[in-house]
Structure formats: structure tokens, C-alpha cells
Amino acid sequence: MTRRQLKLGAFMRPISIHTGAWRYPGAVPDANFNFPFIKRMIQKLEAGKFDAFFMADHLAVLNMPVEALKRSHTVTSFEPFTLLSALAAVTDNIGLVATGSTTFDAPYHVARRFASLDHISGGRAGWNIVTTSNPDAALNFGLDDHMEHAERYKRAREFYDVVTGLWDSFADDAFVRDVESGIFMDPEKMHVLDHDGAYLKVRGPLNIARPVQGWPVIVQAGASEDGKQLAAETAEAVFTGGGPIADAQKLYADIKGRMAKIGRNPDHLKILPGAFVVVGDSVEEAKEKRALLDSKVHYANAIASLSINLGTDASQFNPDAPLPDDIPDTNASKSGRERVIALARRENLTVRQLAQRLGGYAGSAFVGTPQTIADQMQEWLETEASDGFNIMFPYLPEGLDDFVERVVPELQRRGIFRTAYEGRTLRENLGLPRPENRFFRG
Amino acid sequence: MTRRQLKLGAFMRPISIHTGAWRYPGAVPDANFNFPFIKRMIQKLEAGKFDAFFMADHLAVLNMPVEALKRSHTVTSFEPFTLLSALAAVTDNIGLVATGSTTFDAPYHVARRFASLDHISGGRAGWNIVTTSNPDAALNFGLDDHMEHAERYKRAREFYDVVTGLWDSFADDAFVRDVESGIFMDPEKMHVLDHDGAYLKVRGPLNIARPVQGWPVIVQAGASEDGKQLAAETAEAVFTGGGPIADAQKLYADIKGRMAKIGRNPDHLKILPGAFVVVGDSVEEAKEKRALLDSKVHYANAIASLSINLGTDASQFNPDAPLPDDIPDTNASKSGRERVIALARRENLTVRQLAQRLGGYAGSAFVGTPQTIADQMQEWLETEASDGFNIMFPYLPEGLDDFVERVVPELQRRGIFRTAYEGRTLRENLGLPRPENRFFRG
Structure with missing residues (x-):
């Protein structure tokens, strides 16, 4: 067979x-x-x-x-x-x-x-x-x-x-x-x-x-x-x-x-x-390529995507710090919001990196x-x-x-x-x- | 110039x-x-x-x-x-x-x-x-x-x-x-x-x-x-x-x-x-090619085209004789009717040849x-x-x-x-x- x-x-x-x-x-x-x-x-x-x-x-x-x-x-x-x-x-x-x-x-x-x-x-x-x-x-x-x-x-x-x-x-x-x-x-x-x-x-x-x-x-x-x-x-x-x-x-x-x-x-x-x-050539290099690609997303667009996903104005956050812990609850999709927060924690992304990921392409990825x-x-x-x-x-x-x-x-x-x-x-x-x-x- | x-x-x-x-x-x-x-x-x-x-x-x-x-x-x-x-x-x-x-x-x-x-x-x-x-x-x-x-x-x-x-x-x-x-x-x-x-x-x-x-x-x-x-x-x-x-x-x-x-x-x-x-190669040969092509049009389709153009049932005519002289007047387009009759006389076409010309392609042609x-x-x-x-x-x-x-x-x-x-x-x-x-x- x-x-x-x-x-x-x-x-x-x-x-x-x-x-x-x-x-x-x-x-x-x-x-x-x-x-x-x-x-x-x-x-x-x-x-x-x-x-x-x-x-x-x-x-x-x-x-x-x-x-x-x-x-x-x-x-x-x-x-x-x-x-x-x-x-x-x-x-x-x-x-x-x-x-x-x-x-x-x-x-x-x-x-x-x-x-x-x-x-x-x-x-x-x-x-x-x-x-x-x-x-x-x-x-x-x-x-x-x-x-x-x-x-x-x-x-x-x-x-x-x-x-x-x-x-x-x-x-x-x-x-x-x-x-x-x-x-x-x-x-x-x-x-x-x-x-x-x-x-x-x-x-x-x-x-x-x-x-x-x-x-x-x-x-x-x-x-x-x-x-x-x-x-x-x-x-x-x-x-x-x-x-x-x-x-x-x-x-x-x-x-x-x-x-x-x-x-x-x-x-x-x-x-x-x-x-x-x-x-x-290595998983690390693939991740670097993806990070370089995400960095090409303009910050204004990126932060708009992040704000929509979180249901709150993300431009108030420090772009080069991790996502704050105290993001207010809103009536944006709860599951979407939690997925974004989990992504930031899992990959240890700054606000900027997270925003640029969402503004670039945030769906299923095989990187390696x-x-x-x-x-x-x-x-x-x-x-x-x-x-x-x-x-x-x-x-x-x-x-x-x-x-x-x-x-x-x-x-x-x-x-x-x-x-x-x-x-x-x-x-x-x-x-x-x-x-x-x-x-x-x- | x-x-x-x-x-x-x-x-x-x-x-x-x-x-x-x-x-x-x-x-x-x-x-x-x-x-x-x-x-x-x-x-x-x-x-x-x-x-x-x-x-x-x-x-x-x-x-x-x-x-x-x-x-x-x-x-x-x-x-x-x-x-x-x-x-x-x-x-x-x-x-x-x-x-x-x-x-x-x-x-x-x-x-x-x-x-x-x-x-x-x-x-x-x-x-x-x-x-x-x-x-x-x-x-x-x-x-x-x-x-x-x-x-x-x-x-x-x-x-x-x-x-x-x-x-x-x-x-x-x-x-x-x-x-x-x-x-x-x-x-x-x-x-x-x-x-x-x-x-x-x-x-x-x-x-x-x-x-x-x-x-x-x-x-x-x-x-x-x-x-x-x-x-x-x-x-x-x-x-x-x-x-x-x-x-x-x-x-x-x-x-x-x-x-x-x-x-x-x-x-x-x-x-x-x-x-x-x-x-x-000669005008005559070109005309023969066209006649051969026209002959490939099925007679039933051809005679339907001729009937429409003349405004009268053309299937009553002898297919292998020239178009009769006494085609009745109808309320079909007079100029179209006259053009078809003139074409038959000019090229000396039988009813069949005329019908097949109209059923094939009857517009402007350069044959030579x-x-x-x-x-x-x-x-x-x-x-x-x-x-x-x-x-x-x-x-x-x-x-x-x-x-x-x-x-x-x-x-x-x-x-x-x-x-x-x-x-x-x-x-x-x-x-x-x-x-x-x-x-x-x-």
C-alpha cells in the first residue's frame, strides 16, 4: 500500500x-x-x-x-x-x-x-x-x-x-x-x-x-x-x-x-x-528571518492591529517593553484577546514585536x-x-x-x-x- | 512623408x-x-x-x-x-x-x-x-x-x-x-x-x-x-x-x-x-474555393436563410435552376431582397448556390x-x-x-x-x- x-x-x-x-x-x-x-x-x-x-x-x-x-x-x-x-x-x-x-x-x-x-x-x-x-x-x-x-x-x-x-x-x-x-x-x-x-x-x-x-x-x-x-x-x-x-x-x-x-x-x-x-538553516535563523520580516510592518499599522485585537488603545504602551499585565476587559472577542496575550508571553515579545506580528501575518506558521x-x-x-x-x-x-x-x-x-x-x-x-x-x- | x-x-x-x-x-x-x-x-x-x-x-x-x-x-x-x-x-x-x-x-x-x-x-x-x-x-x-x-x-x-x-x-x-x-x-x-x-x-x-x-x-x-x-x-x-x-x-x-x-x-x-x-492562384481558382466552401453549408440551413432574405418560402424553387423571375412582394426588407436577387443575377447562381452563399457568409468579400x-x-x-x-x-x-x-x-x-x-x-x-x-x- x-x-x-x-x-x-x-x-x-x-x-x-x-x-x-x-x-x-x-x-x-x-x-x-x-x-x-x-x-x-x-x-x-x-x-x-x-x-x-x-x-x-x-x-x-x-x-x-x-x-x-x-x-x-x-x-x-x-x-x-x-x-x-x-x-x-x-x-x-x-x-x-x-x-x-x-x-x-x-x-x-x-x-x-x-x-x-x-x-x-x-x-x-x-x-x-x-x-x-x-x-x-x-x-x-x-x-x-x-x-x-x-x-x-x-x-x-x-x-x-x-x-x-x-x-x-x-x-x-x-x-x-x-x-x-x-x-x-x-x-x-x-x-x-x-x-x-x-x-x-x-x-x-x-x-x-x-x-x-x-x-x-x-x-x-x-x-x-x-x-x-x-x-x-x-x-x-x-x-x-x-x-x-x-x-x-x-x-x-x-x-x-x-x-x-x-x-x-x-x-x-x-x-x-x-x-x-x-x-x-537552523530554527534560530528561521525565527530571525521572521522577526526581520515582521519588523518591516509600519508601527502605525501594527499598533492599530494590536489595539483591535486587545479591544484597547495599545499606543499608550511602551513599544519596547513587554505587554503590561493589567489590560482592561472590554467587549472585544475574549478568545482572540487571550490568544494574543498568550502569544506575547510564549514568544517573549515586546509590544512592538507583538503588534508587528499581528499587523504582518498572525495565522498558523511553521518556522524552522x-x-x-x-x-x-x-x-x-x-x-x-x-x-x-x-x-x-x-x-x-x-x-x-x-x-x-x-x-x-x-x-x-x-x-x-x-x-x-x-x-x-x-x-x-x-x-x-x-x-x-x-x-x-x- | x-x-x-x-x-x-x-x-x-x-x-x-x-x-x-x-x-x-x-x-x-x-x-x-x-x-x-x-x-x-x-x-x-x-x-x-x-x-x-x-x-x-x-x-x-x-x-x-x-x-x-x-x-x-x-x-x-x-x-x-x-x-x-x-x-x-x-x-x-x-x-x-x-x-x-x-x-x-x-x-x-x-x-x-x-x-x-x-x-x-x-x-x-x-x-x-x-x-x-x-x-x-x-x-x-x-x-x-x-x-x-x-x-x-x-x-x-x-x-x-x-x-x-x-x-x-x-x-x-x-x-x-x-x-x-x-x-x-x-x-x-x-x-x-x-x-x-x-x-x-x-x-x-x-x-x-x-x-x-x-x-x-x-x-x-x-x-x-x-x-x-x-x-x-x-x-x-x-x-x-x-x-x-x-x-x-x-x-x-x-x-x-x-x-x-x-x-x-x-x-x-x-x-x-x-x-x-x-x-x-487565379481569380477563377479563388472563386472555385469559395464555391466549394459554400457547398459545405447544409441545404436545409441554406434554404432557410434564403427564405428569410426573400420573405418567401424558397424551398418551392428548383434548387438547381436560376432564381425565378416572379418572386412575390412581401413585407420583408425590400433592399435586402433586391440585394439578394441582384447577387444571384450578377454571379449567375442557382437557387442552391445562392442559398448556400447566404447560409455561409454573405458579407463583403475579396476573392482573387x-x-x-x-x-x-x-x-x-x-x-x-x-x-x-x-x-x-x-x-x-x-x-x-x-x-x-x-x-x-x-x-x-x-x-x-x-x-x-x-x-x-x-x-x-x-x-x-x-x-x-x-x-x-x-
Whole structure:
């Protein structure tokens, strides 16, 4: 029996998810609009046998105060479909996952673009279904009021049904192209969806052949009860937040349990926590790199993040002293507050360092040598905390090169990561079945 | 002074605009979803120094009876943005023109995708503004009633204002990326559009830097009074229907006259009639090729086209005899009817041949040798009937290869077509100025 293996996605922003990364030594500050640079990054990830390249997305600029905005590299960049399509033309195997909003787009457009990306890439597309909770985005689409959470999820579920229904507009063998008789398409193998639901009305058929993968891979990231249920019912990969391994194991069991309950094979959904990975020659050096990176976050932004997390004005504290013991209780999230205080104590951080950690990237991180990182990843895999990871690189290109050149070989040596792609499509590499056409069963 | 030169666009469908082309000898019937084939076509056009590659688009399948649909290769293919972005990654100079509907899409999405394509391609994007008159498309977007013509044009004009306003969200030098000070973007150089008009409400700013070209090139194709006026006010290239040279000269003078009236430089809009070009060693051979191509149109579809054009059931006529003289008057368009009758008499066509011409492609055509075709094109250019052409290839790959290998060198020999690209962007090659940013004047 072959050993259970990690699935690896790259959770990308052109500069990095870390807000200070554009100032890190060796960074490429103009990467947001530098296609050749992003092309080099994805080709490196493909050389490292990554399953997928995911480009995070936003639909607004004004989602932060102008003082933070002017220091931010994260709000302006390529639109994901145009970018991933261009990258499809310069890669052969890596999956291409884009975000498609169920709140601010039409299902006909979404179905069509993902199907098209799947055809262009030879079966490598994935759809990250997001309900877009950003009220600043709503204003860019003529909406003053943002839809309520539960309603957004109901609409998302209907949207998913419509999009997948449109993908099934044609049987896989509908296009006969018989030059002799002049029959190009068999109309018996075309289905008119005629959807008329609570939120959406769409006739169909989609003006595109069924995707190479049947359907592009369905990805989700919602962590709410609604989000977990939608994932269990529909998703094939889930991006989770990471967090302590015990929490991850609980979430893993929760989602896979929901799947079993509704009769889905739990192997047909891959749980991929985000993992911010900093590689050094020693654990100490990796920590120093992370500290240097965090120090690049501007103090004004950093202290604003800390103040929000603590629910109190942190600018009153001495930046170069430890966090005071007597932080007043507030009505900010208690668990979030306690997590921040525990972090400061555990890593012995000054107020400045703590603030800069929170202002940079404060999620789950693996900071160490290729060996210690592989140890942790292996533990997560073997204790059912995850099926792999969605890797965030702290800075580019160095952080990505480090991972591909140093961590990947260590994972391969242990037999927990592929040395060659298993198949040609994202589905085949992730070990997911090709969906049947609901209107034309084989 | 250099001689006035032709601008050449390629008006593409993966198989051809001609409905019988997929059955022509040497055709590639699966081209609709064959990215490597389309890549070869665009690279050949780039070798031929074409200005632009335009992929025609539809938003519906059910725009014809099922009897025609099952023989049609024209309704299912790649979505243009995903396709053109992928093609951007494998080309260096040729322009990439996509259709963006002002009726069925949101201006924030449209602005963003064109800006992104412009950045990815290094300044080669063009936006073909269409108001989408297809009522079948409306049903795919939850709309039962289609917007009236005049209202569609008012909305289109507002849509254009919003999209170009969003492109101007940032000054060209807004992104300072000063690593030392930590200032990434100068907020004084960011404009919040806050548009609130009759049809659209959009806050902005766009989450993308100003396009390389300032704005992607604005393209239009409307031939109505509203369409011509919108073109004169906003367009930089216009795709026209062709027709007799005298009509083209009239239209040319009309549009350029409207421009002068509102103070626009008439050179800043290129009029490009569609031209279906069939190349042979002799005029006779070219005509035979066209006849062979037309013969590939199924007779049932062909006779339906002829019946519509004549306003009478043409299936009663003897297919292999000339068109009868006594065709009854009807309330079908009289000028269209007379044009069809004149065509049959002029080319001495049987009912079958006439029907197949109309069912295949009945627009303006240049059918001859490289010399006769170049003669005609030169005449159009020199008599102000056009600034160039939007070439339609009768069948692929042969028709495209013929044009690039045989007609282009003849045009170059005469000094009326470039031998090297003038610039790096589509604007530079078309000789169009870079628009000023309306909010940040240089």
C-alpha cells in the first residue's frame, strides 16, 4: 500500500500575504503587475510538484483606513481569471484555482469562465466559492446594503446548483462533428437548464462544451456552521485557517463526519489548512528571518492591529517593553484577546514585536529547518489534522524557492509527497473522482 | 512623408465565421476547444504583423432553431477573456480585442478584466463595446424582457463613462513603492469615482493600477444612428459591415465628420470594414474555393436563410435552376431582397448556390489573387473607404496561412502595410494617442 500523501496548494499574492513583505530584502515591490515574475513563481511551484496555485482575491480597495492603505501592497493586482489563464499557457500540470463570488457575479459568467479555463488548461481549473462578506465590495456593484450571512449562504448553494447544472449542459460526447453528414452536435445530448429559483433565473445551456474535468474542482473556505455544511455537501477541497493541531483535528473530524452523514466519501474532500512557512538553516535563523520580516510592518499599522485585537488603545504602551499585565476587559472577542496575550508571553515579545506580528501575518506558521517543518507536516497528516496544506510564502521569491528547493525534497524523501504528477488534471492529482453529468449518465 | 498604411485586424472564430468551414478540406473541426491550434493561428498572425486579434463572442446557445443549431460550429467555444489572456502569454506584439457587454455585466468587472489583460499583455488590450441585442442572452441572466435599443445605448454610454473613470482611479505614478519610508501608494493620487447615475452606481476605486495604455483601445461596431454617434464620441476603432465601396466611403465620411464636429481628431479612430478574403492562384481558382466552401453549408440551413432574405418560402424553387423571375412582394426588407436577387443575377447562381452563399457568409468579400486583393484593399485605403480591414478567413488554417504568406507580402511590397511593429502597445501600432487621466492631468 502506498503511504498517504500530502496535497500542497500555494496560497498566493504576488508579493506575499504578509503586509511587510514588499520591504523584505530581495523582494520585488512591483510584483503586483509583473507578469514575468509571477510566471517564474508558478513554474517553480510546478517544478516542485505543487497541486495547485491559488490567487487570493478582493473586490474593493477601500476596506481599510487610508493610513493603512497607503502602506499596503495587497489591494491592487491582476484579476484572477485573466492571470490564471495567462499562467495556464506557460504551465502543464499545476492546478489553477480562482475565486468566484456568488454575491457579485452572474452564474452564467462564472460557469463559463471556469469551464473555459478548464478547457484552456487541459483540466486544471478549480473554483473557490466565496460569498464575499465585504460591504466595501457591495458599493462597487451598486449595492448599499450587504446581504445577510444566512441569506448569502442560501444564495451560494443555489448558485452552485446553477453553475454545476450549466457545466452539465452538454453530454461529454455531444459534439460529434461528423463532417460527412454535417452534424456538428447531437441536440439529444444538450440539456436546457431552465432554472427558476429563489435567487436566480437562468435558462442555459452554457455556450461551452462540458469541462475537461466534468466540473472544475470545487473549493471552499467558510469556517462558520453554514460554511462547514456547504463544504461537506459540495466541496472537494477546503482551505482552513490552521490554528493549533488539536483544533485542526476537531475541524477535520467535523467536516469529514458531516460528509459521511450525507453519504459522501470523506476521501473526496481534501482539507488544506493555511501554513505560513519560514525556512532557515537552523530554527534560530528561521525565527530571525521572521522577526526581520515582521519588523518591516509600519508601527502605525501594527499598533492599530494590536489595539483591535486587545479591544484597547495599545499606543499608550511602551513599544519596547513587554505587554503590561493589567489590560482592561472590554467587549472585544475574549478568545482572540487571550490568544494574543498568550502569544506575547510564549514568544517573549515586546509590544512592538507583538503588534508587528499581528499587523504582518498572525495565522498558523511553521518556522524552522526543512526537517522540523517536515516533522510538523507529517504529524498533521498522520494524526488527521489535515490532508495537506495551503502554503503561504513569507516573502518572494526567496521564501518560495526555499520551500521548493529544501522542504519539498525532504517531504519526498519521507514518501509523503509525490515526485511526479499522478495525472494530467487537477482532479487526478488530488485523487478526486470525475463527476457524472446529472442529465446524461454514462 | 510616409505613405498612409492599412491597419489589419483578424476577426476570428476558432473554425471561421463561415458556417460550412468545419467541413472544408483541411479544417480542424474541434478547434473550438483546441487551444494549441488557436495559439498557432495567433502566432502566425503576429508573424504577419497584424494589429489585432479579435475573438467574436455570443452569450447564448439558443439563438437559432435546433435544426440549424445541430449543424452549427459557431455557438460553443472559449470565453474571450480566458482565451485572450492565455494568448497574451504566448505572443509579444499583436493586440487582443475582446467583447464586453454593457447590458449583461457589471462595469467594475469589465473595467477590471480589461485593465488586467492590458497589464498582462504589456498594453495590448482592446474593448469591443457591445450592447448585446440578443434576447436569448437576456434569458441566461434572469431577464425576461430585453432593454429597448435607445435605452441600451444610453446605458452603454454611461457604462463607458464608468469604466474609463475606473481605469483612471490611480495616477500613472501613484504607486511609489518606497521601501525606505514604507509608502507603497500615494493616496493623493487615488480617485474615488463615486458614480451615481441613471443606470449605474459604482463607488471605486478600481483595485488595479492604471492600464499600461492608459485605457485599453475602445472598439465599436454599431451601425445605427445611435451606434455611429457613440462611435464618433468614444471609439478608437470601428468594425463596419463592408458592403459596396461607395457605401463605405459614405459611412467613413459620416463617422469622421461627426468626430470633427465634436472636436475629435478624425485620425484617432480607425474604420475597419469586415473583409472575407479568399486567395487563389487565379481569380477563377479563388472563386472555385469559395464555391466549394459554400457547398459545405447544409441545404436545409441554406434554404432557410434564403427564405428569410426573400420573405418567401424558397424551398418551392428548383434548387438547381436560376432564381425565378416572379418572386412575390412581401413585407420583408425590400433592399435586402433586391440585394439578394441582384447577387444571384450578377454571379449567375442557382437557387442552391445562392442559398448556400447566404447560409455561409454573405458579407463583403475579396476573392482573387494576392494582386487583385491588394489592388482592392489599396483602392479602399486611398479613396477613404477605410483605414484598413478586419479580415475574416474563410477556413482555417489554410485561409489564414494564405493571407499571411501571400497577401501580406504584396501589401508590404506596395508600402501600404508595416514590415515591423511600430511600437509595443496596440495604441502605438494603431497610431492612437494615450488618453490623459481625467482626474490627474500630467
